[in-house]
Amino acid sequence: MGFAVLKDKDNEDIVKYAADIKEKKKSILEFIETLKDDFSNIDTQEYGLTKLVYVLQKLPNDCLDETEVGSLLEFFLTRLEGSALRSGCVVTGIHHLILHSKNLPSGCEVPIFQSIYSESTVQCFSQPDRTELFEILDFFLKHRRQGLKSLGSEFILCFMRAVNGERDPRCLLQVFKLYLDVIKDFDLGIFLFIVEENITT
Secondary structure: OOOOOOOHHHHHHHHHHHHHHHOOOOOHHHHHHHOHHHHOOOOOHHHHHHHHHHHHHOOOOOOOOHHHHHHHHHHHHOOHHHHHHHOOOHHHHHHHHHHHOOOOOOOOHHHHHHHHHHOOOHHHOOHHHHHHHHHHHHHHHHHOHHHHHOOOHHHHHHHHHHHOOOOOHHHHHHHHHHHHHHHHHOOOHHHHHHHHHHHHO
C-alpha cells in the first residue's frame, strides 16, 4: 500500500475536484482525463493513481453510479500486477470502491474475484495490501456469497492459493476466519482434506 508524495497544489486540486464531483459539476471520468499524462508515463503512474484514490476517498458512498464504479474497478484491476511490484496504491483503490460504494455493480464479484485471486498471486503483495485483499474476500463472502458459490471448485482452488503460505500474524487471524466461513457453506469436494489440514497446522 504505497502512496506517492503529493505537493500542496495537488492536495488543493484533490479537494476542489472532489467537491465538484459531489456537486455534479464534473464527473470522476473527467478527473481521470486530467491525469492522462501521469498514467502514460511509468515514472508518474503512482503519482496519478494516488491523486485518484485520494479523490475517491473524499466522495460519499452514493456519489458514483454503477457504471462509474464498474469502470473504475476495471481501470484499477488492469493495473493490479504492476502495483504489486511497486507496492503501489491500486489495491487500496479497489478495496475502497468495493467496501464503500453503495452502487457496486451487480454480479461484479465473479470477474473481480477471478482477476484478483485467480490471475494474481496474493502472496506477492505487501502485508498491508494482503490485509485489504482478504477484507475484499470477506466482504464478498458476506454480501455476494452466491456469486462466489457459482464458481464451484474454481473458488476453492483460488481461495487456497491466495491464503497458502501466509505467515504474517496480522493476516493469519483473517485467514483463519475465512477458512471457517468457507468450510461452513461451500462444497469443498476433493479439497476438504487439504483445507482441514491447513487449519490444523
